[in-house]
Amino acid sequence: MMRLSSDSLASLPDDVQRPAYDRAAVRAGVVHLGIGAFHRAHQAAIFEDALNAGDLRWGVIAASLRSPGVRDQMQPQDGLYTMLVRDGRADRAQVIGAVRQVIVAPEEPQALLAALASPDTHIVTLTVTEKGYKLDPATGALMEDDPQVAADLLSLHAPQTAPGYLVAALALRKEAGLAPFTAISCDNLPHNGQRLRGAVLALARRHDPALAEWIEAQGAFPETMVDRIVPATTADDIAGLAERLGVEDQAMVKTEPFLQWVIQDWFCGPRPAFGAGVQVTAAVAPWEEAKLRLLNGAHSGIAYLGGLAGIEYVHDVLALPEARFFVEALWDEAETTLTQPPELDVAAYRRALMARFDNPTLRHRTRQIAMDGSQKLPQRLLATIAHRLEAGQGVDALSLAVAAWIRWQAGVDDRGLGHEVDDPLAHPIAEALSDAHDSRARVDAILGLGAIVPSPLAQHDAWKETLTQWLSVLETHGARAALARFAG
Template sequence: MTSSDNSAAAPGADRATAGIVHIGIGAFHRAHQAVYTDVAMQAKGGNWRIIGVSLRSTDIVDALNAQDCAFTVIERHPDGPKALRVTSLSKAIAASRDVAPVLDALADPEIRIVTITVTEKAYGIDRVSGTVQAEHPAVKHDLVNPATPTGLLGILVAGLKRRKQAGIRPFTIVSCDNLPSNGVLLRNGVIDFAKRSDPDLAGWIKDNVSFPSTMVDRITPAATATTLSDARRLTGMDDPAAIETEPFSQWVIEDDFPDGRPAWEEAGAILVHDVEPYELMKLRMLNGSHSLIAYLGQVGDYRYVRDAMANEAFSQLVAQHMENAAATMAPLAGIDFSNYGAELVARFRNPEIAHETRQIAMDGTEKLPQRIFAPACDLPQDSKKIGTFALCFAAWMAVMRQRVNTAPDADAELLNDPRADEIIEALAGYQDAADIYENLAKLPGWMPRQLQDSPFLREAVIERLAMLLSDGADAAIAHEINA
């Protein structure tokens, strides 16, 4: 864990050369891995600056390059904001404009690590089988056009192919996204993608490329006009790439870097042999609670997480859900789940963090399986503890129903979910809780059979969904904490 409390750039970081390519240079990367790398270079040196790649957006690339890729991180402390100037980025590239500079960077022998923060849906990997989703638009394009890839897997495989052809050791690939066993998942997807066009390359990747798993944590809301004005006030500079975040930060990393790495532990990173227990803790207690807050918040018109947590009943429900989630996990040495949950509640209550529930609520079909379904499967199906999981699932359904009702012309964009078209079709004409449940629960390939076959869960979700639709979020929350 690390909390920066100064506004100085890391001395020497801006003079080092690049050793990392990062794919997905959104706000989270700039608040997290970029800061850890900055601190690591300040403490121990090394040529570990970052070449940032944006798969889609060009605006952030232009903003960063216009200011030599230095940017401001505003930490929202309860006693006021503090600014940190970060200089670990060396340049930014927009892959959507031209992928050639990205592939050139990946082929550079000086690049030893590729880190990744993209959306869950950008991976194009089936979570169950570990194989690529052949109909994923980027996967489909890149399998046919391997020299001009547009998606994550295609770009990684093209970069590895160039290194193999040139006799250069491969880079280590590090997923920093909220996916269970993210290193294993990405390894399986990359190998399967390569196998479909170049089995020899797939074998080389399997034998030579390291994919350490990680767990990341730092609440990073979308930047606003206030973010930019605070950056100007605190640093004296205009910074269109400024971001804001909470003081807390955590990074747990499987220490498997054959060609070295920055001294991230100097910034508080935890290097371990097995990330999975930490990953489960975070996915189930933090991310699962975030989803619960987000969907109930959307139903109950709570714009920000802090607004929801200011409601004592809502806050009590969140603490109850964390306790229920903790019951699904084996003990973790050195970690007290009760203390961890209390720390999460305090973070969620931070009045200086404006984290929109709508932002967290996006892509529910990608997030609920690991945040809600997986832990629910680890509880006895007649357990009272399953109630908060059922409420979260019901709240997601209520939000989808609400958004479809809001858009008479069935605007898929309003749902903000990769399976929006399927959801709209499933809900067509249905307003009753039981019908909504039956149609959304049977979306193919996302709800575990164990839960589909559970009459106890079905009844629990329908009961809570009916209350949400008729009486609203606050009534459902009050009912849950008093059940």
């Protein structure tokens, strides 16, 4: 079958939205690090809106910092791909043309540096996952013992990390007399802008203190909160879309109608006239906190409990009344820790979240959410637990979620079927658990991992007891029984 491309656009069905601008006239004002499905369904779609509105400065040069997979999907398609928006009743297909080029950084480091240092580039966005910042999850400090960080500390000629590329490119811009770009982290890290800024400044100081001073004085690293559910694309998705469009799209993404991007009002150069779904505000932290502790915290609990129970999709987990009860209870606990922005109606937000989780057409896999748990739990669950314990409040639902993550590390579900523990700390976690022969010892082993669990929390005896009790129930009776016991 013919691939989606510039030549095949005209053959698409009439109900498919196409780029409404001349792609040849677009300038690349954005460089994105970490192109994957989320970027293509979120930031790229927002820059597409700007292009469709007539501002042709906001094309995207995207980069993969690791593999050529997305480049190889998109290059034969002239950078075009379909965003399929599913709401449970109908699908809406839109062809996105914002991405002008995909660079595989390990193959072409100088090409990526040239794009970052270009006078056309005003904004750099990042979706490199929590582990891509090379920051210690507990302290936020640059992980200098990481081999890639160590290499960037020695030389930035061919950077190996996201902070390394930013520092090397900012040095080129300073040398050329250009202003810095605005660097926008779009990953689920608390205070993500400050963390990115800290990583960049730490690396810059080691190479050139004057460069670090220039970045500190003139650069911009706004805090952000991003929200859109983007499940992984399957072969069935590609086949179904090909039947509908009459062309094959290997780079398609599927997502929900909901889209939100809250950005701190801190830019050091031009920005688009952002449209629907984007809110520029003075304070992002309350929005970020609500999303991490409500949406992401619930997602992690659903992923590990559902995954252990052998349930593949989020909406199927929530078909269990006891699972819905658990999610509402987790939200009850988390809500008390929020600094609620005046524009956020938490009750309405919770109802909207449940409706989004219930969307059966997304087919959001529990195992996809379960990835990289050691990097996610500190901000999604552990910070909430610490807040409530300090206030003398209970943490029963939150503790069940953490216990389910610990149980997940065994690499086998309640049916005895194996699964991969896909986590950057999988090896040290497995080592810590190797000599732990009962639930209490396994909790002690996990709480001893300072890179994941802050010391004050690890030393909280009452919480340790709650965690041990739930882990014992999960190991003895399974996730469904644990949920039933929790629901009482």
